[in-house]
Amino acid sequence: MSYFNRLKSSVIKKSSFLHILRVGMHRIIFSIREYIYLSFSLYMKYPKLIVYDLAKFFYSLFRNPYRKLRRSPQSSLLKEGNVYGETPWSALNKVSREFGVTSQDVVYDLGCGLGKVCFWFSHILRCQVVGIDNQSTFINFASRMHRLLSAQPTVFFQENFHETELSQASCVYFYGSSYSLKVLKGVLIALEKLKSGNMVISISFPLDSLPDGDMLFYTEKSCDVTFPWGKTKAYKNIRK
The missing domain is CATH 3.40.50.150 (Vaccinia Virus protein VP39)
Known part of the structure; x- marks a missing residue:
């Protein structure tokens, strides 16, 4: 593999890693915000939503959709x-x-x-x-x-x-x-x-x-x- 091909491959891998990192960070931030929002609004008003979420969570542990x-x-x-x-x-x-x-x-x-x-x-x-x-x-x-x-x-x-x-x-x-x-x-x-x-x-x-x-x-x-x-x-x- 030539130097330029190795350099191109390195840039692509770095770009992919940064994209995955950005997506991962967004998911974490979203999950925190969503949980806070639900805890002080929809979960309090409609408690069966959290029951549904918990059931879906445990189901997904064994049968990930x-x-x-x-x-x-x-x-x-x-x-x-x-x-x-x-x-x-x-x-x-x-x-x-x-x-x-x-x-x-x-x-x-x-x-x-x-x-x-x-x-x-x-x-x-x-x-x-x-x-x-x-x-x-x-x-x-x-x-x-x-x-x-x-x-x-x-x-x-x-x-x-x-x-x-x-x-x-x-x-x-x-x-x-x-x-x-x-x-x-x-x-x-x-x-x-x-x-x-x-x-x-x-x-x-x-x-x-x-x-x-x-x-x-x-x-x-x-x-x-x-x-x-x-x-x-x-x-x-x-x-x-």
């Missing part, structure tokens, strides 16, 4: 875009208020994972909620926790996004920050079934930025939200 998806046949982001991520309670609280989600809404969560978003809209906002995910272990955990903790019934289905019937939904939550374009196109096809005027909450990008998305949706408003991986925006997309 990130590891679960890495083992699955569809795990490659480049091949299928099948990834795992969760929305913090603080972000859900802000999005709900900013975008006017009410107990009258029928909310579908596409990619519900362990059911955190579903629990928020069901238990806190008293919405009718349907969770969709293609992982049976996630669906089983979410169903069990909702039966134990939420007085409001929640329905969960194990299926792929493009198979989901959304004609009954008035609000769809889609945390699609890391999904591949292939998955996003499938989601957009499913979202065509929404009635005019209904809402889709998306994270990190508006739906009208996707190919042909502007034919189906327009962005009514957005708000800043913070995730463990950094700051981004949530978008309120309205079906045309």
Whole structure:
């Protein structure tokens, strides 16, 4: 290996290390801030949130959802875009208020994972909620926790996004920050079934930025939200 190649390799490794360090520091700072915020606000007002968090924490010690998806046949982001991520309670609280989600809404969560978003809209906002995910272990955990903790019934289905019937939904939550374009196109096809005027909450990008998305949706408003991986925006997309 030549001197210049060794130098280039060293610079790349250093850059990768600094990036990992920055991400790690942000996660630590975020976790501290989120815990302080929850301890003096949402946990006090809605104590079942901390019960849900604790149950999810102990579950993840033995069945880490990130590891679960890495083992699955569809795990490659480049091949299928099948990834795992969760929305913090603080972000859900802000999005709900900013975008006017009410107990009258029928909310579908596409990619519900362990059911955190579903629990928020069901238990806190008293919405009718349907969770969709293609992982049976996630669906089983979410169903069990909702039966134990939420007085409001929640329905969960194990299926792929493009198979989901959304004609009954008035609000769809889609945390699609890391999904591949292939998955996003499938989601957009499913979202065509929404009635005019209904809402889709998306994270990190508006739906009208996707190919042909502007034919189906327009962005009514957005708000800043913070995730463990950094700051981004949530978008309120309205079906045309």
